[in-house]
Amino acid sequence: xxxxxxxxxxxxxxxxxxxxxxxxxxxxxxxxxxxxxxxxxxxxxxxxxxxxxxxxxxxxxxxxxxxxxxxxxxxxxxxxxxxxxxxxxxxxxxxxxxxxxxxxxxxxxxxxxxxxxxxxxxxxxxxxxxxxxxxxxxxxxxxxxxxxxxxxxx
Numbered sequence: 762x763x764x765x766x767x768x769x770x771x772x773x774x775x776x777x778x779x780x781x782x783x784x785x786x787x788x789x790x791x792x793x794x795x796x797x798x799x800x801x802x803x804x805x806x807x808x809x810x811x812x813x814x815x816x817x818x819x820x821x822x823x824x825x826x827x828x829x830x831x832x833x834x835x836x837x838x839x840x841x842x843x844x845x846x847x848x849x850x851x852x853x854x855x856x857x858x859x860x861x862x863x864x865x866x867x868x869x870x871x872x873x874x875x876x877x878x879x880x881x882x883x884x885x886x887x888x889x890x891x892x893x894x895x896x897x898x899x900x901x902x903x904x905x906x907x908x909x910x911x912x913x914x915x
Contacts, residue, residue, distance in 0.1 A: 768817055770850075772857045775812035775824060777804055782821035783814065790840035793902045803837070813861060815841070815854045823850055825858040827870075834862035836872035852884055859888070859914055869914065873899060873907035885910050 775783065780800050787794040803810040809830050815823040823841035827834045836858070841851045859870055873896060874881050890910040899907035 769819075770853070771816045772813055772854070772861075773816070775800075775804060775814045775826075777801060779814055779821055779824075780804075783824050786821060786823060786840050786842045787838075789842050795838065810837075811861070811865065813854070813858055815850060815857075817845060817850065823854050825854050827858060827862060829862055829865040829867050832866055832868040834858070834865075834867035834870040836870065839872075852887070855884065855888060859912070863914070869911060871909065871911045873909055875900060876906045876908055882908065882910075885912075888912060889914075 780797050783800060784794070784797050787800075800812070803826060804812060807828070809828040810826065811829055811834075812826040813824060814821050815825075821842075822845040823839070825839040826837040828837060829835075839851070839855065839858070841854065862870060870890075872885070872890070874885065876895075890912040892908050893911045894909035896907040896909060898904040
């Protein structure tokens with residue numbers, strides 16, 4: 762039995778009214794979360810931004826933001842609340858984001874991931890992302906390196 766059969770889940774575009782729930786996920790998932798204003802700006806002023814939410818039983822359990830430019834989708838951020846981790850929701854969300862991005866012409870996707878975030882890297886590799894580079898001192902909170910990962914899916 763799949764997650765979809767066991768639990769009521771829904772993917773949809775993020776709207777401004779989702780920001781308070783998205784911020785709960787953001788604060789839970791990241792030591793240095795984005796601000797509500799950053800999400801507001803992405804949703805209202807960035808023509809390349811596409812943000813999705815994953816609802817579980819009517820609650821925002823995760824989200825994924827990306828910029829789609831020509832044939833590339835760049836994941837800006839993706840997060841799942843700790844209450845929902847380890848249940849396959851992150852994989853479902855990323856798979857949906859990949860599929861969704863093709864509606865806007867994307868044929869490949871990229872993201873940066875902390876060099877220490879082995880769990881996320883494992884998920885990305887499962888979905889055929891490959892490490893293609895390194896951004897030294899990318900994360901300003903601790904100067905951690907970021908791995909650049911890409912996948913081509915079309």
